[in-house]
Amino acid sequence: MQMRALVTGASAGLGAEFARQLAADGFALVLVARSADRLRELAAELPALGAADVEVLPADLTDEAGLERVAARLQDAARPVDVLVNNAGHAVAEPFHASAIADERAMHELLTWVPLRLAHAALPGMRERGRGGILNVASLAGRLPSGSYAAAKAQVIALSHALDARYRRDGVTVTALLPGFVATEFHERMGVAADTVPRAGWADAPTVVREGLAALRRRRGVVVSDWRYRLAAPLLPLVPSRLIAGFGLGARIERGSGR
Template sequence: MERPVALVTGATSGLGAEFAQQLAASGHDLVLVARNVARLQAKAMRLRQDLGVTVEVLPADLLTDDGVTAVGARLADRERPVALLVNNAGFGLVKAFDANTAEQETDHLRILVRTPMQLMHAALPPMLERGHGRIINVASVAGFIPRGSYGAAKAWGISFSRSANLRYRPRGVTVTAVCPGFVRTEFHQRMGANINRIPRWMWLNPDRVVREGLAANAAGKSVSIPSRRYAVLVALGRLVPDALAAAAGNRGR
């Protein structure tokens, strides 16, 4: 039997690289999407050599129409079906909304909302035709608290994943928002965030986030909050004043 194919965006580092690793280890062939061709090829070579899977490299800048169109076309290809889409590509802005340019905020909103929406729209029709498919949207616990435009964008991913899972799970397609807290990846360093104020107990390892997210998606859940401590924090965040919840979320700025 042919192995199922998973397409992962932002696949060369952080959670994207971990999703690729665990999916390959579980028997998936891969389509890896990122901007950096050299890093894509290096990641693909390691996965082929270590796990014996087929890996397709798809260089694309998902902040451009051409990049999104190329990935969308791959997802819509009925001859080479994609069984699982991981919308992981993204970045954060360390400054407050008023200190960023409108262009920076527009790009931020595009990569976190518009791009995953377009890729889901491309992936869903062939999945629904086949009667099975899986979609994972990497969100954040920031989507549950007042956390600037980043939290607002992630809140969209959570809300839409919940709605889509209700609508499409009965037709065989499960949609899950994976909502980690602080994860030991390159994410915060790339955005220039000060991580010195973040307590050690708040950090999660990528392997746990991905493992729990994949398990939640396989179980048909619409939201995955990795670790019990973050599940408790999210529950408490609904009860405390906005100012207190925002202060906790802004530790990584």
């Protein structure tokens, strides 16, 4: 049976890697991001990897009309989507006291409202078919008291838990993927130099994506990726919040700048 996945933020970083690995698994794909040209380039690459069919769906997910176009695609029963990867994301570079509120709102919407809206669109069909998976790309930062990005990621972890607990019995798995630092365009887009984080701290996108997809297949509710962050994760609750905030440790987890 032909399986289909929709990946948001597929034009770069983790999203492009999700598309490649899902293509290699034989999935048909729907690629979503703002950069139509980059999506088309990726789409041209995917059939050779194994994708049966590739749709390009350019959309700004922080724009109501763009988001609703993607929601409508997820609700199209004639071309069902079996796996939704809620991956698109960015972070506000400035600390909370100095950021523009419009930037905070755009980030908050992209990281929390968009995954909720798209899960809401995808779930009824998955439930009806008795199978489906939603992979929400959160962050290990969501377990730290480190700014509004971390708070938004905490929210998507909570949403994943809540939906997984409720819909698992209907055959739908909702998995939260919690990476630490990953080498993508994420930090560059924020204007943060890669060398702010020691080389040994960077996970690579193929590993993080492989572990995320394996967790979804095994119907796990949450996965921390990669191994170095799995080792660190149990220690995080032992670090006092003041220390994390005061020394910019939490901020470094995503911003790599310690500002």
